[in-house]
Amino acid sequence: MRDITVLNEAELRASVGLDLATVAVIEDAFRALATGTVVMPPVLSMDLPAVHGEVDVKTAWIPGLDSFAIKVSPGFFDNPKIGLSSLNGLMIVFSAKTGLVEALHLDNGYLTDLRTAAAGAVAARHLAPARVVTAGVLGAGRQARLQIEAAHLVRPFTRVLVWARRPEAAAACAADLARSLGVEAHATTAETVVRDSQLVVTTTPARSPILMADWLHPGLHITAMGSDQAGKTEIEPAALARADGYFCDSVAQAAALGELRVARAAGLLADRDPPELGAVIAGTVRGRQSERDMTICDLTGTGAQDTAIATHALRTARTAGAGTIIQS
Amino acid sequence: MRDITVLNEAELRASVGLDLATVAVIEDAFRALATGTVVMPPVLSMDLPAVHGEVDVKTAWIPGLDSFAIKVSPGFFDNPKIGLSSLNGLMIVFSAKTGLVEALHLDNGYLTDLRTAAAGAVAARHLAPARVVTAGVLGAGRQARLQIEAAHLVRPFTRVLVWARRPEAAAACAADLARSLGVEAHATTAETVVRDSQLVVTTTPARSPILMADWLHPGLHITAMGSDQAGKTEIEPAALARADGYFCDSVAQAAALGELRVARAAGLLADRDPPELGAVIAGTVRGRQSERDMTICDLTGTGAQDTAIATHALRTARTAGAGTIIQS
Numbered sequence: 001m002r003d004i005t006v007l008n009e010a011e012l013r014a015s016v017g018l019d020l021a022t023v024a025v026i027e028d029a030f031r032a033l034a035t036g037t038v039v040m041p042p043v044l045s046m047d048l049p050a051v052h053g054e055v056d057v058k059t060a061w062i063p064g065l066d067s068f069a070i071k072v073s074p075g076f077f078d079n080p081k082i083g084l085s086s087l088n089g090l091m092i093v094f095s096a097k098t099g100l101v102e103a104l105h106l107d108n109g110y111l112t113d114l115r116t117a118a119a120g121a122v123a124a125r126h127l128a129p130a131r132v133v134t135a136g137v138l139g140a141g142r143q144a145r146l147q148i149e150a151a152h153l154v155r156p157f158t159r160v161l162v163w164a165r166r167p168e169a170a171a172a173c174a175a176d177l178a179r180s181l182g183v184e185a186h187a188t189t190a191e192t193v194v195r196d197s198q199l200v201v202t203t204t205p206a207r208s209p210i211l212m213a214d215w216l217h218p219g220l221h222i223t224a225m226g227s228d229q230a231g232k233t234e235i236e237p238a239a240l241a242r243a244d245g246y247f248c249d250s251v252a253q254a255a256a257l258g259e260l261r262v263a264r265a266a267g268l269l270a271d272r273d274p275p276e277l278g279a280v281i282a283g284t285v286r287g288r289q290s291e292r293d294m295t296i297c298d299l300t301g302t303g304a305q306d307t308a309i310a311t312h313a314l315r316t317a318r319t320a321g322a323g324t325i326i327q328s
Numbered sequence: 329m330r331d332i333t334v335l336n337e338a339e340l341r342a343s344v345g346l347d348l349a350t351v352a353v354i355e356d357a358f359r360a361l362a363t364g365t366v367v368m369p370p371v372l373s374m375d376l377p378a379v380h381g382e383v384d385v386k387t388a389w390i391p392g393l394d395s396f397a398i399k400v401s402p403g404f405f406d407n408p409k410i411g412l413s414s415l416n417g418l419m420i421v422f423s424a425k426t427g428l429v430e431a432l433h434l435d436n437g438y439l440t441d442l443r444t445a446a447a448g449a450v451a452a453r454h455l456a457p458a459r460v461v462t463a464g465v466l467g468a469g470r471q472a473r474l475q476i477e478a479a480h481l482v483r484p485f486t487r488v489l490v491w492a493r494r495p496e497a498a499a500a501c502a503a504d505l506a507r508s509l510g511v512e513a514h515a516t517t518a519e520t521v522v523r524d525s526q527l528v529v530t531t532t533p534a535r536s537p538i539l540m541a542d543w544l545h546p547g548l549h550i551t552a553m554g555s556d557q558a559g560k561t562e563i564e565p566a567a568l569a570r571a572d573g574y575f576c577d578s579v580a581q582a583a584a585l586g587e588l589r590v591a592r593a594a595g596l597l598a599d600r601d602p603p604e605l606g607a608v609i610a611g612t613v614r615g616r617q618s619e620r621d622m623t624i625c626d627l628t629g630t631g632a633q634d635t636a637i638a639t640h641a642l643r644t645a646r647t648a649g650a651g652t653i654i655q656s
Binding site: 004006008009037039041042044045046047048050051053055057059061063070072074075076079082084088090092094096097098099100101104106108324326327328 | 370372373375379381389391398400404410412416424436652654656
């Protein structure tokens with residue numbers, strides 16, 4: 001019999017939030033991924049066309065952390081028809097030394113939202129211009145809001161521009177961000193969002209480009225986090241080739257799941273791998289070289305981020321005495 | 329908030345055991361795998377040399393079942409030094425229709441032991457000679473005992489022969505089997521085990537052959553279940569080529585993890601895939617053609633078996649009112 005800590009979504013929300021401590025945890029994971037001996041196998045993906053579903057499993061083992069997580073993310077896209085969320089998921093936390101189960105994070109995807117937003121903040125911290133007055137976002141869902149809130153932690157801009165396919169969704173997102181961040185916020189066209197911002201985050205499940213290379217301008221940073229599966233893409237491939245710096249979270253994943261996949265299919269970037277964000281953090285690769293550079297960061301979401309946030313959440317929750325103990 | 333059923337090892341042991349009902353559940357999974365639209369992605373494997381560990385993740389979605397499982401199997405081989413088991417693991421059970429978490433089987437590998445033994449019984453039922461007087465086993469661990477107990481459910485032999493590297497382990501295993509099955513049982517050499525048996529199961533983690541082609545004889549069936557990872561092998565490749573029938577659980581897995589991998593590396597069986605056990609069960613492929621045939625079945629262990637046993641265990645446990653309910 002061993003004790004296992006079970007934390008539900010409410011307990012996890014009370015334990016960890018979108019703040020600079022979380023950003024630091026994710027920053028450390030990126031650094032380890034690019035410089036350490038992180039073990040991160042390819043994502044296990046199971047497509048279930050018969051039930052309009054999919055399941056992804058991600059994991060990574062990071063030296064120096066007490067635990068590692070295995071994250072299971074089901075997406076069943078007929079769920080809303082019966083009043084359920086499409087996306088769910090949980091993380092299982094194992095001791096990094098013995099492989100014994102330590103905890104279950106029944107987070108329904110909350111920790112994924114958090115680590116994805118925190119990764120956006122890490123990219124902005126290391127790649128965006130020092131001075132960002134206007135931040136823009138393509139997409140108006142939960143992650144659009146979180147990405148802008150995360151970016152604001154590291155680049156305290158005063159204006160936000162939002163585009164989404166449905167104008168009413170863009171307006172609602174802008175209103176929410178105006179309220180939560182106390183900034184000016186407007187819905188506008190995708191082109192205006194990009195042309196008028198110094199920092200843009202793309203957060204859509206698009207399967208053809210929604211951000212065009214012609215819109216690029218000096219002093220712009222783009223974080224593209226929507227493409228996390230073969231078939232998805234948000235950025236016109238020419239933009240990646242034209243950028244002064246094009247970075248990614250994991251070369252292997254970007255080539256399989258991210259914008260890099262589409263660019264290579266179009267015959268671009270065949271001869272060079274983009275440097276990883278972790279190498280920029282570690283200082284082994286230069287990021288932005290001047291305020292006028294045009295940079296892009298391609299985030300697919302890594303198991304290293306999952307292990308980092310899961311370990312952080314468990315430590316924080318245990319300190320607070322949160323959770324239910326069950327016996328295996 | 330949703331209810332999740334948590335079942336620990338003791339509750340699972342009380343709910344499901346090694347019997348013909350379990351064998352039937354696993355038989356159905358093999359049939360579905362070979363004939364249906366089962367979705368079974370490749371095994372996710374993570375090697376952790378820094379801590380002398382490994383983690384495997386298996387899953388499959390089987391049409392017609394209410395749920396599917398994702399199984400996580402950590403093996404941390406320094407654990408015995410601190411009094412812990414090397415092998416652990418759990419299964420997460422999801423609704424096959426919505427992807428919501430239904431249950432956690434904190435089974436510490438019990439359900440894997442069970443479904444692996446049941447698979448041996450399925451192979452014996454469909455491939456062993458109708459009349460088995462003597463059954464043999466190479467290896468003397470937990471799975472050696474379970475495989476012989478499982479085989480006895482479908483071929484009620486009266487004598488058992490056991491070989492293991494450590495003679496005292498073989499003797500203890502023989503004594504246990506004599507007691508549990510009420511049969512005659514002896515420890516002997518590997519060669520005698522094979523030459524004197526009509527049904528042999530190999531259950532070792534060997535990395536070079538322990539069963540030689542020269543030992544084969546008419547009217548023998550061998551189930552090889554030790555090799556479940558690249559690097560492991562128990563059967564001399566020439567034996568596979570020489571057999572009248574060579575079968576496997578999954579061609580893709582046997583080629584990557586099983587005896588087939590080693591045979592192909594030795595230049596054998598390059599031109600043909602072994603038929604799958606499920607096709608024999610379904611009747612689309614002939615298994616044993618005569619009592620004098622020499623047959624081999626190469627079992628690597630599939631996610632389909634995990635989903636089948638997990639779904640069966642959950643149904644049985646719920647009927648009994650077993651388990652703890654937690655809220656996500």
